Amino acid sequence: MPRPDRSHERIPQILSAAAKVFAADGVQGARMDDVAKEAGLSKAAIYLYYKNKDALVLALLEQFFAANLEALKLIPQGNSATDRLCLWIDLVSAAMQQGAHFQTVGFEFLAMAGRDTDARQKVLEFYQEYQSAIAQLLVDDGMLPSDAANKAQEIVALLEGINLLWMAQSGDMDFARLAKSGVTALLS
Amino acid sequence: MPRPDRSHERIPQILSAAAKVFAADGVQGARMDDVAKEAGLSKAAIYLYYKNKDALVLALLEQFFAANLEALKLIPQGNSATDRLCLWIDLVSAAMQQGAHFQTVGFEFLAMAGRDTDARQKVLEFYQEYQSAIAQLLVDDGMLPSDAANKAQEIVALLEGINLLWMAQSGDMDFARLAKSGVTALLS
Amino acid sequence: MPRPDRSHERIPQILSAAAKVFAADGVQGARMDDVAKEAGLSKAAIYLYYKNKDALVLALLEQFFAANLEALKLIPQGNSATDRLCLWIDLVSAAMQQGAHFQTVGFEFLAMAGRDTDARQKVLEFYQEYQSAIAQLLVDDGMLPSDAANKAQEIVALLEGINLLWMAQSGDMDFARLAKSGVTALLS
Amino acid sequence: MPRPDRSHERIPQILSAAAKVFAADGVQGARMDDVAKEAGLSKAAIYLYYKNKDALVLALLEQFFAANLEALKLIPQGNSATDRLCLWIDLVSAAMQQGAHFQTVGFEFLAMAGRDTDARQKVLEFYQEYQSAIAQLLVDDGMLPSDAANKAQEIVALLEGINLLWMAQSGDMDFARLAKSGVTALLS
DNA sequence: TATGAATGAGTATTCATTCAT
DNA sequence: TATGAATGAATACTCATTCAT
Numbered sequence: 087m088p089r090p091d092r093s094h095e096r097i098p099q100i101l102s103a104a105a106k107v108f109a110a111d112g113v114q115g116a117r118m119d120d121v122a123k124e125a126g127l128s129k130a131a132i133y134l135y136y137k138n139k140d141a142l143v144l145a146l147l148e149q150f151f152a153a154n155l156e157a158l159k160l161i162p163q164g165n166s167a168t169d170r171l172c173l174w175i176d177l178v179s180a181a182m183q184q185g186a187h188f189q190t191v192g193f194e195f196l197a198m199a200g201r202d203t204d205a206r207q208k209v210l211e212f213y214q215e216y217q218s219a220i221a222q223l224l225v226d227d228g229m230l231p232s233d234a235a236n237k238a239q240e241i242v243a244l245l246e247g248i249n250l251l252w253m254a255q256s257g258d259m260d261f262a263r264l265a266k267s268g269v270t271a272l273l274s
Numbered sequence: 275m276p277r278p279d280r281s282h283e284r285i286p287q288i289l290s291a292a293a294k295v296f297a298a299d300g301v302q303g304a305r306m307d308d309v310a311k312e313a314g315l316s317k318a319a320i321y322l323y324y325k326n327k328d329a330l331v332l333a334l335l336e337q338f339f340a341a342n343l344e345a346l347k348l349i350p351q352g353n354s355a356t357d358r359l360c361l362w363i364d365l366v367s368a369a370m371q372q373g374a375h376f377q378t379v380g381f382e383f384l385a386m387a388g389r390d391t392d393a394r395q396k397v398l399e400f401y402q403e404y405q406s407a408i409a410q411l412l413v414d415d416g417m418l419p420s421d422a423a424n425k426a427q428e429i430v431a432l433l434e435g436i437n438l439l440w441m442a443q444s445g446d447m448d449f450a451r452l453a454k455s456g457v458t459a460l461l462s
Numbered sequence: 463m464p465r466p467d468r469s470h471e472r473i474p475q476i477l478s479a480a481a482k483v484f485a486a487d488g489v490q491g492a493r494m495d496d497v498a499k500e501a502g503l504s505k506a507a508i509y510l511y512y513k514n515k516d517a518l519v520l521a522l523l524e525q526f527f528a529a530n531l532e533a534l535k536l537i538p539q540g541n542s543a544t545d546r547l548c549l550w551i552d553l554v555s556a557a558m559q560q561g562a563h564f565q566t567v568g569f570e571f572l573a574m575a576g577r578d579t580d581a582r583q584k585v586l587e588f589y590q591e592y593q594s595a596i597a598q599l600l601v602d603d604g605m606l607p608s609d610a611a612n613k614a615q616e617i618v619a620l621l622e623g624i625n626l627l628w629m630a631q632s633g634d635m636d637f638a639r640l641a642k643s644g645v646t647a648l649l650s
Numbered sequence: 651m652p653r654p655d656r657s658h659e660r661i662p663q664i665l666s667a668a669a670k671v672f673a674a675d676g677v678q679g680a681r682m683d684d685v686a687k688e689a690g691l692s693k694a695a696i697y698l699y700y701k702n703k704d705a706l707v708l709a710l711l712e713q714f715f716a717a718n719l720e721a722l723k724l725i726p727q728g729n730s731a732t733d734r735l736c737l738w739i740d741l742v743s744a745a746m747q748q749g750a751h752f753q754t755v756g757f758e759f760l761a762m763a764g765r766d767t768d769a770r771q772k773v774l775e776f777y778q779e780y781q782s783a784i785a786q787l788l789v790d791d792g793m794l795p796s797d798a799a800n801k802a803q804e805i806v807a808l809l810e811g812i813n814l815l816w817m818a819q820s821g822d823m824d825f826a827r828l829a830k831s832g833v834t835a836l837l838s
Numbered sequence: 839t840a841t842g843a844a845t846g847a848g849t850a851t852t853c854a855t856t857c858a859t
Numbered sequence: 860t861a862t863g864a865a866t867g868a869a870t871a872c873t874c875a876t877t878c879a880t
Contacts, residue, residue, distance in 0.1 A: 247435030623811030
């Protein structure tokens with residue numbers, strides 16, 4: 087009498103709970119107990135799906151960056167690189183209004199990257215893909231590949247920095263406006 | 275067991291040890307024991323100077339941002355705003371090569387800001403002063419105050435974002451070159 | 463490591479261990495570690511049932527006085543008040559021979575009452591019920607209620623004082639004889 | 651250049667501070683730091699006069715019972731034993747109104763007696779002298795020595811028990827009236 | 839698959855005691 | 860005689876992890 091496989095339900099349930107708890111208490115400060123409670127499961131149930139806390143953290147970290155890379159695929163078509171980026175910024179900005187705590191947990195992972203080689207590796211890979219995507223977009227618009235690489239790095243830095251300021255201001259800031267203005271300036 | 279040190283030397287001794295340990299293990303992961311060991315003191319001695327771990331963390335956080343604000347005062351004189359910023363970037367970049375772990379602990383504080391209101395307040399104040407200083411520099415160069423405020427925010431975001439990428443790449447990146455190129459573009 | 467016990471058996475198991483350890487080392491001197499060891503549990507298990515040491519102390523204190531109040535219900539029927547009290551003293555005296563350390567922990571609670579308002583409140587309530595029960599017994603025998611209240615207070619004081627002397631002499635004293643002789647004198 | 655011997659000033663200063671702190675926090679809960687602060691001395695200074703905390707506790711315990719034995723010498727002359735005891739009770743009662751916390755620390759010592767053989771020995775000696783003094787008073791009044799011993803024990807128990815109730819009621823009780831009434835009844 | 843109960847290995851914090859001055 | 864500074868040895872409390880059911 088096989089029971090239905092609930093994994094595909096449980097995993098997002100757990101990861102979502104973990105994101106919330108990690109954002110609130112920090113990765114190291116979060117208790118498995120609280121993740122379980124948030125997920126509406128027993129603590130032991132978490133261990134059915136993740137070998138230990140580290141594995142859970144890693145899974146969330148991967149999901150976090152995977153989701154961010156997914157967002158890159160949403161860069162829309164358009165006339166100029168500037169246009170396309172500005173349209174994309176609007177999408178990202180809208181997404182940020184929701185799931186603000188998903189942003190917060192991102193800073194947890196950056197802090198982790200500062201002390202954990204594996205985490206740093208993941209973060210690095212993410213930024214490399216991020217920059218490649220932006221660079222490709224610039225090349226599409228006629229920029230020389232070597233110039234595009236540099237410019238892409240500036241753009242990524244700018245957007246990440248604005249994200250940082252946005253968080254510091256508890257989201258009380260017009261992310262999209264500043265980002266579009268900055269990107270436009272960088273590309274002018 | 276002689277006591278060669280005077281009490282007023284203990285504070286920097288402890289803060290410096292804390293910075294190192296917090297950078298290595300994270301604020302929450304750091305053990306008071308390790309801070310003490312790094313400082314060459316007994317654990318109880320730490321408690322003579324800081325009521326508890328939170329107080330120590332807060333003290334370091336304040337010192338961290340105070341030091342960064344100090345750095346703003348080093349913005350040199352020069353012809354144009356761009357010139358002055360580029361000269362300053364060189365100073366900051368040189369400082370970053372040293373005390374790299376002092377940068378790492380900064381990300382700890384950003385993560386803290388994500389979950390702790392007091393920490394976020396401190397971070398916010400820091401960025402406000404940071405932006406004001408940059409804006410002043412732009413106004414000195416003839417920019418309209420309202421434009422300067424926006425542009426300063428872009429510049430701060432860019433520099434913080436580059437710092438972030440620099441950390442992700444373990445410092446293996448030409449911070450100064452990218453920062454100067456980006457700032458120049460933003461101001462062109 | 464099998465778990466033969468059910469949860470509802472843990473509470474008496476822990477309280478009994480606590481009584482022993484508190485009697486031996488004092489409430490403040492007792493280590494949770496030792497309570498756990500005495501109870502045959504891990505320290506963490508104690509915390510599953512009591513939030514902290516204070517809660518455990520309070521629970522034992524309440525159980526202690528509750529048990530003593532139970533004993534009052536055993537006051538037997540008889541001809542005169544003196545008779546009934548003497549019969550009861552024999553019961554109490556017999557009980558004291560057992561569980562001598564349960565007496566010792568009582569003095570811990572009295573000392574606590576000297577410094578802790580909550581504990582003092584509990585002790586006070588206990589003595590009030592104690593006196594009421596004795597007074598009722600005197601009224602049953604025809605004494606005026608106002609006289610009974612005073613006389614009851616004297617009787618309670620006498621019995622508590624004898625208990626004190628009994629403890630000072632390590633139990634090497636005829637509690638019942640002295641108590642009966644004293645009570646008889648007070649009521650003559 | 652010999653400095654004046656301050657011992658005879660310091661000792662009562664320290665013991666008095668210790669009594670206060672022990673009464674407030676319990677013997678085991680009291681911190682040497684607090685005793686020092688209360689005495690207006692440095693912690694290390696306490697150690698000039700007492701080898702360690704145990705020695706300080708013992709010294710206070712001895713002083714406590716010595717003072718109580720001193721009080722026995724104040725039993726005044728009078729016609730009957732009852733008269734003399736009643737007069738003495740008034741003295742004791744008056745003294746209790748002052749230095750109430752000195753009573754509280756007494757319960758600390760009783761609790762100590764429950765767990766420490768040395769303390770119990772001291773307490774026992776005290777009660778024996780106490781009973782002897784009362785017995786002598788009864789013999790003076792014509793009672794047979796063997797009867798006097800028993801009756802003295804009852805009286806001591808009664809007075810100690812009333813003291814206990816008095817403490818439980820935070821001193822809000824007419825000690826003298828109850829004590830005199832009880833003693834009179836015991837001797838009638 | 840799911841969990842209540844249990845615990846080993848920590849971790850922050852405290853405090854009696856010491857000692858150079 | 861007196862103390863500020865320091866510490867070793869505790870001790871209450873926590874939490875990731877396990878496991879019998």
